[in-house]
Each structure stands twice: as C-alpha cells, then as structure tokens.
Amino acid sequence: MSQSITADKPDTNKSRADEGGERMALLIVDGEEYELPIRKGTMGPEVIDITKLYRRSRRFTYDPGYTSTASCESKITFIDGANGKLLYRGYPIDELATHGNYLETCYLLLFGELPNKAQYEEFANRITYHTMLHEQMNRFYTGFRRDAHPMAIMVGIVGALSAFYHDSTDIYDPEQRMVASYRMIAKMPTIAAMAYKYSIGQPFIYPRNDLDYAANFLHMCFAVPCEPYEVDPVLARAMDRIFVLHADHEQNASTSTVRLAGSSGANPFACIAAGIACLWGPSHGGANEAALNMLEEIGTVDRIPEYIARAKDKSDPFRLMGFGHRVYKNYDPRAKVMRQTAHEVLDRLGVKEEPLLQVAMELERIALEDEYFIEKRLYPNIDFYSGITLRALGFPPEMFTVLFALARTVGWIAQWREMIEDPNQKIGRPRQLYTGPVERDYVPMDER
C-alpha cells in the first residue's frame, strides 16, 4: 500500500492545477488520487485545504496538538516564529508597545485599523463608561473562600456576567455583540482588581473615570479608602505596555477554546470564561507564575547549572519555565520588550539589585549558549521576565495569570467576533482515531 502527498509547483507541473488555475496538492492513498486545493494567505505558510477530504476519501487527518493544522482563516494576528515576529493587523508588536497604548491596540484588534483621534476618544469614552460592575455581583465574590485562587474567581465571575447582562448575549445581533465587546474589555480590570482585593481582605475600590485604563486598574488594585493613592505614571505606562504585549496571539490554546466554545452559539461571556479556564494551565498563561516560582527556587546564580542539567534530563519532568514556545523558534519579540520593561520598572522603584533579575539574565545567558537549548531552538518567552516585572509592580504571583487574562480579553473578543461574522462558520467538531475496544456484547455483572 502506498500513500504519498505532493504539493505541486505551478510552473513545473501544470497538470496539477485545476481549471481555474488553482494549485493542488495530490494525496495518493491505496492508488486513489485526491486533489486538495492549496490556499495562500497574505503571509505565512500555505495551507492544504482538506475540508472535503473525508467526504471524498472517508479518511480523517490526524494531528493531536494541532501542530500542522490551521483551524481557521483570520485577519487579526500574524506570528513568524522562525524570525521572532508578532504583528497585530500588520503592525509589529514592539512598535505598538513602544509608541501606542492598550486602548489604541484594542481598537486596532477589534476594527482592523488604528483609530484617528476622534475614533480613539469615542472608543476610550465607551470603555470608560462600562467599567462598573452590577452591584449585585459583589455577592458573588463573597461566596468564594478568601484563599481561592483568583483565576478560579475569574472563571466564575466572568461566566456569571451572562446572568447579569441579558441585553448583550444575543450573538446574532451585531449591536449586542459590540456592547458585549465593550463590556468585556471595560469590566475585566474591575473584575480582576476585585478578585485581588477580596483575596487580601480589603474593600473593593470602584473604578475612576478620570484615570486611563492602566492607571485605573492600578488604582483599583492598590488604593485603600482611608488614604489618597497617586498612581505613578511610569508604572502605569509599564502596566499598559504589558497589556499591549498580551493582547492577542493568534490561535493559541485559550483563543482556540474561545472560538470552539463560540462555534456552538454560546454567549460571549461564557466563551471568555472558557478561555480563562484554558489560560490558567502552566503550559499557557500559568507559566508566568511558574517562571517566577522557578527563579525563586533557583535563588542564586551559582545554582543555575543544577537546574539547566535538570531541564535537559529526560527522566526529570522539570522544564525551564518561561522558555520554549510552540511557534517561536527564535527570541519571543514580546520577551524583549518585557525584559526592557522589567528594567524600567525596577529603575523607577529604585531597586538597585534584584537578585531574581540577575538569576533570570544569567539563566538566559547560560541556556542560550547550551547545545540542548540551541538545538531545540528554545528561547525565553514572554513569561520569563513578566513575573519579575509584575512582582515589582506589587502583584503577588497568583495574580499574574489574571493580568494575562485581562489583557488577552480583547484578543479573545476580536477572534470570537471574527468567527461569528464569518459566513462559513460552522460548529467546531474534531473527529478521532479510535483505538478502543471493538463492538462487544454486554456481560451481566455476575459473569464478569
């Protein structure tokens, strides 16, 4: 039995182009030939369109972990992993993080273009005036144990939004989809700050409409009712930049979760709650917390070789957290900006020597010179320096993934809307390679 697949070069094998000149890949299974259209995006690898393969060949493709699968068509975010590039709607992440701000980035992700001044002001105004939470939601928080992980609270509260905002759950109404988008982006800082305040036993601080997005968030987290609290503009700018860096990242696990949940017609709040649940895992958004814990465990520069050896040892499950990425096989462009931000925050706070930053920089240096990491193309990812930065800003490790979720909400919402507005959208329904028992007869209990 022979199976082969070939993607034809248009100039060398015209017979494999269909009548309209479309290029085709040829799949041969047991002597049967199947022509599969090759589709080209504006950038990135071409795809072989297998949507009709099952109907024609009665065979599925097999790709657990989706390493070779493009799950959708999208115009939002592009990653060139080999060259360490990340573009939101065509704009490089470092330019947006350096020259733009988070709300501008949100507008860009949602609507496809950077806003002009009037558009920006209108958008910022809309977000600002949706920041308050329904007062009754406070009772949800008090139902949680004080020691609940704030991500557990986030999953619960965000899912519960659909019980409070009935006028923005009809996914077939474009106006309601828009209102849900504004609500999600606007309320996430409030929800996240309340989760934090609850965990430390302090009263909730209401949003302040005179502050910008990041400053308002810092205020809700760190102000207390009994004394004035001034937000440091340098730290607010750093917070804003961290939000920009996390705003979207193509079809990662949580975004794919949001799309899959949304494909069944579930309301946007439920879909974002699903995304938050997925983000929580240590291989995804939970890695920033895990990376800081690892740096703390290493503690001093002299212990680094021991941990490098453990990361390389196949019999040890330990991995260098904040290192490696499914898509980036080069330096994560977000990690570069994050490293710079870590230095800026520490400078501003007057921290002359941060032992964890020293451990991180030395760990990075040693790993990048080590054959194992070079050969597997493992570089620091965004989470490697984010924990140090967030801790310096005053957040405990349990809040790191919450901040990631806050910032990623716009990406989830933009991707969810793109999916809903796609006329070819269908419910996501993967198939499987079944390896369980073949059909057999029920055996009564006393005969087993």
Ligand code: CMC
């Ligand atoms: N430390 C040591 N070895 C590693 C690491 C690491 N951090 N990452 C990958 N490897 C090795 C892995 O053992 C495997 O080796 P081999 O081929 O000999 O079996 C090889 O590199 C490929 O790894 P993989 O697990 O097949 O790659 P993946 O694409 O499935 O995993 C990853 C990507 C991010 C889950 C993984 O690199 C990892 O676990 N990193 C640590 C966790 C982390 O920092 N996650 C944050 C990702 S960025 C934030 C986000 O987007 O959510």
